[in-house]
Amino acid sequence: MKKEDIKVCIMRVGGTNCDAETKRAFEDLGVKAEVVHLNQIIKGKNLLNYDALVFPGGFSFGDYVRAGAIWAKGIVAKLGRDLKKFVEQEKPVLGICNGFQVLVEAGLLPGLDGTSKYPQAALATNEPIGYRCIWVHLKLENSGRCIFTQKIPKEKVLRVPIAHAEGRFMFLKEKESEYLQRLYDSDQLVFRYCNEKGEYADGRYPVNPNGAFHDIAGICSPDGKIFGLMPHPERAYYGWQLHDWTRRTRVPEYGDGRLIFESMTEYLTKKF
Amino acid sequence: MSLYVKRDVPFELYETRLASASNEKLLQVSKELGLGLNLEEMKAIQKYFSVRKRNPTDVELQTVGQTWSEHCYHKTFKGDVVTEKGIIKSLFKTYIAKVTKELNPDWCLSVFEDNAGIIDFDKGFAVAAKVETHNHPSAIEPFGGAATGVGGVIRDILGVWAEPIACTDVLGFGPLTYEHDKLPVGVKHPKYIFRGVVAGIGCYGNNMGIPTVNGAIYFDESYVGNVVVYCGCIGILPKNKFLKNAKPSDIILLVGGKTGRDGIHGVTFASAELTEKSEEISRSAVQIANPIEEEKLKRAIIEVRDRGLGSAITDLGGGGLSSAVGETAKRSGCGAHVELEKVPLKHLGMAPWEIYVSESQERMLLLVPEKNLRDVLEIFANEDVEATPIGRFTKDEMLKISYHGYKVVEIEIEFLFNPPKAQRTAKWKPPSYEEPSFPEPEGLTRDVLEVLSSPNVASKESVIRTYDHEVKGNTALKPLQGRYAGPSDAAVLKPLADSWKGLVISCGMNPNYGRIDPYWMAASSIDEAVRNNTAVGGRRIALLDNFTWGNPEKPDRMSALVRACQACYQFAKGLETPFISGKDSLYNESPLGPVTPTLLITAVGVIPDVRKTVSMDVKQAGNLIYIVGQTYPELGGSEYYRMKGFLGKAVPKVRVSQAGITMKSIVEAIDLDIVEACHDLSDGGLAVAISEMAFTGDYGIDLYLKSVPRLKGMQRNDFILFSESNSRFLVEVKEKRRRDFEASMEHVAFSVVGRLKREKRLLVHGIDDKTIVDVSLAELRNAWKNTFGG
Known part of the structure; x- marks a missing residue:
């Protein structure tokens, strides 16, 4: 399909707050993006009329219980069937920050054996504890499965900001090594926290800003079409959003975050 | 004979026998009902109802008490000040508003009138700015006090139909190392207050998705008993969507959260000194915050704005419904009729006066022409926000309130907004400080390191990182600069996708100079705010003034206030920076004494191209x-x-x-x-x-x-x-x-x-x-x- 025919659904509920900048990123690429309240879909707007689905950042329903948990249950209960079809049609699903938490809570990620009834992982409270808004470095770990990172050059270290209180990716202790191996086996690992030279954080704060297991910042589904990450690529989309652009002789036009939106758009134009 | 008589109605309603009450009794009523009014004001009420040959109800007394409070009416700034050199008629008009009036820039679109000051921006958009104080509640309950301070100022911005795009916060605490033994009963330790306030601010801004982009933290002994919490918000609105044309028969729509017993008498509490009893007496004056409710509220309001369905809007803050209904009616030249039983409540058994003055959070008032009501209700329903018609505007310029069909208030709006003029006395006592004498140290390396590590200078990164300063993706210059997180002088936002024009936000505050001379303290704050703005490339600067002062009924505090106001005129005029909005918090006194005179100046400038920052x-x-x-x-x-x-x-x-x-x-x-x-x-x-x-x-x-x-x-x-x-x-x-x-x-x-x-x-x-x-x-x-x- 042509780029201008793509229709992205950016879903929101009460407490979602990164929808506008996410929409702006798609529109800059010439893609149509619509912010749609979950209530509108429940009332009859058809999810399947969209080509891609994005869960943006925010504090859905105040993030009570666990971050993303209430929104996730709402989707599974109200849109379960449509969402299943959506995924089966290999349409991309992206979750940023709170959206990543939703995808994990809904069992879509890591989805080791397809969508799971119970979460297989969690995004737990940060270690050290507390909300943190800071720029981090990410290393691309994916060997080609993830459709959201195709445009990122191998070995590139990306710079993007995080802003969350619950981003510590973890598995059940007793499943840790098994699940990690499975992530590697099916090429589901996408981003790990590293320093500016690309050396892994190895759990060390603040290079790993939240204590995530294995420095995991983002993972995808086994088929690479569902992707969730804690950092905010939409906040590193333009050059003037970078935290040190004033040090450059010329302001760069774009930041590293754009590569993710570009990759997703390219997948859609080629696939459909 | 008792002063209070219960009316024969199936709910709690008392009237007060004011007609024959002595001065002593009048003051007793003011105190017992928590009205916070002085004798002259009580007498004005007595006279008003004597003429009408009836006793006021408790709802009426409370309504007047709220409207006439320092917090709502700014008596000190609007009243007369007797000084050694004659009488000053209104500090506000003589010094603050005069700057803007004389400079008269065409880019100041609305100043001192609405919930926020509005200035021109770009491409048909205007910028709204407001800074509030929330000192008193934060002293009692730091987290809730600070969070609702942020929530309140965000609603001020929504209250001029603007979409909030950034928050600022400037805080003052006692030294974190303050000795526990020295704390008087009822005063909480600075460390406890510091943690609670910081968490409260972060919680509200982050949850609502509004970046906190600028601020400062100061430490001062005088803040031990009087914490200083300034919360600011900046918003943006299309100029042609600024609707203020409510007419008789328009529907009064109460939107947002339910009304409860939290936040009763907040404004009266804010207009009194803190004592060791403040905790038990005034706990109920502190409201409870729910940022997600306000996030939803914001979405609905912006849609109502964009579709042009409302005719007026205001927030419910200090004074609750009482202030919002009265002020909007006054501004629109209308009367109002409210049916209090329609207000959705958090709990049963609230008396009508409690419903009318409650300051429960996340509520706003919209005026909606009848033909638009269905569309507006649908917008709120889609966002899962409650919206309830509670009455109508009327032609008669009367405030009429009923409860289950019984009349509980009937007052002329005119009376409500004409309290007796306050008179304060100012007497300046020049301080007798000396320059110290000590030898110049040989090397200064140690001194440089020590000054860098002093609490007022040292990095506040551990606080700033807990605030999301990037959400919305418009923050071009961040509060922390680069990989070493240096202290930026100002924040720069790029609020419009199709324009490179930037908004520059900075502040200035110098409490330590205030001890020596409030005049130069104010001058320095103005210079600092403007200087910070200039340093990143800001120009065409508008100022907001926020005073935190002691009890203005004491002549020395009042005189300090006069001096600061004189400096505001002198230096804002000289730098050609008009004031567009302001707010005062007086009565910041605790058992430890008054707060150091503290003036926060917030500066909002522009830069033609953010890439030049x-x-x-x-x-x-x-x-x-x-x-x-x-x-x-x-x-x-x-x-x-x-x-x-x-x-x-x-x-x-x-x-x-x-x-x-x-x-x-x-x-x-x-x-x-x-x-x-x-x-x-x-x-x-x-x-x-x-x-x-x-x-x-x-x-x-x-x-x-x-x-x-x-x-x-x-x-x-x-x-x-x-x-x-x-x-x-x-x-x-x-x-x-x-x-x-x-x-x-x-x-x-x-x-x-x-x-x-x-x-x-x-x-x-x-x-x-x-x-x-x-x-x-x-x-x-x-x-x-x-x-x-x-």
């Missing part, structure tokens, strides 16, 4: 460092003196015509692309500014004090290094642009004071060329960062 970190070895502006021996109230255990007397002054030229020259140089980095000199003076620039940009420097332009005869190295004289900047310039820069600075004092180098050390050479500071950038950075951790 200049940051404070040095950029390249070999570049020159200039100092711009004259240095004077002004160390009264400085960080250096404080560190040495002195207060001093020579507080920094502002030479206003020079200051104006300096600011203009800097902006000119920035527009010509000559400026690589720019940083203002404030707390800690030259020593702190040069250190911050160097360790943020990671280049060393050799600094020569003998080149610093200064008052003749100023020979002490420590004074040159630590003086806090106003209107000064440090500027990094490439060698090849030397001439261009110097041409721009033609009319101001300036000089090259050093050159950047690869070696990561700061060397300061004294006026006799001896090295007086020799320290690595890492040591400077650590000193600055370790106080609060990073």
Whole structure:
């Protein structure tokens, strides 16, 4: 399909707050993006009329219980069937920050054996504890499965900001090594926290800003079409959003975050 | 005979026998009902109802009490002040509003009228700005007090149909190391208050998805008993969507959260001194915050705005429905009829007066023409927000309130907004401070490190990182600069997708000078706010004034307030920076005494292209460092003196015509692309500014004090290094642009004071060329960062 025919659904509920900048990123690429309240879909707007689905950042329903948990249950209960079809049609699903938490809570990620009834992982409270808004470095770990990172050059270290209180990716202790191996086996690992030279954080704060297991910042589904990450690529989309652009002789036009939106758009134009 | 008589109605309603009440009884009523009114005001009420030959109901008394409170009516600023030199009729008109009136810039669209000041921006959009104080509630319940402070100021912005795009917060606490044993009963420890306030601010802004982009934290002994919490919000609105045309028969729609017993008498509480009993008496005055409710509310309001379905809007803050209904009706030239039983409640059994004055959060009032009601209700339903018609505007300019069919209020709106004029007395007692005398230290390395690590100067990164300063993706210059997280002078936002024009937000506050002279304190705050804005490239600056003061009924506090207001006129006028909005918090007194007179100035400027923004970190070895502006021996109230255990007397002054030229020259140089980095000199003076620039940009420097332009005869190295004289900047310039820069600075004092180098050390050479500071950038950075951790 042509780029201008793509229709992205950016879903929101009460407490979602990164929808506008996410929409702006798609529109800059010439893609149509619509912010749609979950209530509108429940009332009859058809999810399947969209080509891609994005869960943006925010504090859905105040993030009570666990971050993303209430929104996730709402989707599974109200849109379960449509969402299943959506995924089966290999349409991309992206979750940023709170959206990543939703995808994990809904069992879509890591989805080791397809969508799971119970979460297989969690995004737990940060270690050290507390909300943190800071720029981090990410290393691309994916060997080609993830459709959201195709445009990122191998070995590139990306710079993007995080802003969350619950981003510590973890598995059940007793499943840790098994699940990690499975992530590697099916090429589901996408981003790990590293320093500016690309050396892994190895759990060390603040290079790993939240204590995530294995420095995991983002993972995808086994088929690479569902992707969730804690950092905010939409906040590193333009050059003037970078935290040190004033040090450059010329302001760069774009930041590293754009590569993710570009990759997703390219997948859609080629696939459909 | 009892003063209060229960009316024969099936709910709780009392009337008060005012007609024959003695003065003593009148005051008793004011106290027992928590009205916070003085005798003269009570007498005015007595007269009003005597003429009408009936007793007021409790709902009526409470309505008047709320409307006439200092918090809602600003009696002190609107009243007469008797001074040694005659009577001042309204501080507000004489000094604050006069600046704007005389400057009369065409870009000030609405000042002092609405919930927020509104200025022109770009492409048909205007910017709204407001800063609020939430000191009293934060002293009782730090988390809730601060969070609802943020929530309240965000609603002020929504209250002019603007979409909130940024928050600011400036805080004042007692020293975190304050001895527990010295705390009076009922005063909470500064550390407890600090943690609660910071968490409350972060919680609200982050949850609502509004970036907190600018702020400051000060520590002062006088803040132990009187915490200072300023919450600001900036919004943006299409100019043609600013609707204010409510008419009789329009429907009064209450939207947002339910109404409960939280936040009863908040405004009365805010207009009284804090005592050890405040906790038990006033706990119910602190509201409970729910940012997600307000996020949804915001979405619905913006949609109502965009579709042009409302005819007026205001927020429910201090005074609750009572203030919102009365003020909107007054502004629209209408009366109002409210049916109180329709208000959705959190719990059963609330008396009508409680419903009417409750300050429960996340509520707003909309006026909606009947034909639009269905659409508006649908918008709110889609966002899962409650919206309830509770009455209508009427033609008769009367406030009428009923409860289940019984009339409980019937007052002329005119009466409500004409309280007896307050009269205050001002008497100035000049302080008798002395300049300290102590020998100049041999080397100053240790002093530089110590000043950098002092709580007022040290990095607040550990606090700032807990606020999301990037959500919405519009923050072009962030509060923390680059990888070493240096302190930016101002924040720059790029609010419109199709315009490069930026909004520049900065602040200035100098409580320590306030102890010596509130006049120069105010002057310095204005200069600092404007200077910070200028340093990144801001111009066309609008100001917001926020006073935190002691009890204005005491002549010395009042006189200090008069002096500060005089400075506001003098210096804002001189710098051509109009005031567009303001707010005062008076009665900040605790068992430990009054708060140090504290004026926060918030500056909102613009920059034509955000890509021209200049940051404070040095950029390249070999570049020159200039100092711009004259240095004077002004160390009264400085960080250096404080560190040495002195207060001093020579507080920094502002030479206003020079200051104006300096600011203009800097902006000119920035527009010509000559400026690589720019940083203002404030707390800690030259020593702190040069250190911050160097360790943020990671280049060393050799600094020569003998080149610093200064008052003749100023020979002490420590004074040159630590003086806090106003209107000064440090500027990094490439060698090849030397001439261009110097041409721009033609009319101001300036000089090259050093050159950047690869070696990561700061060397300061004294006026006799001896090295007086020799320290690595890492040591400077650590000193600055370790106080609060990073």
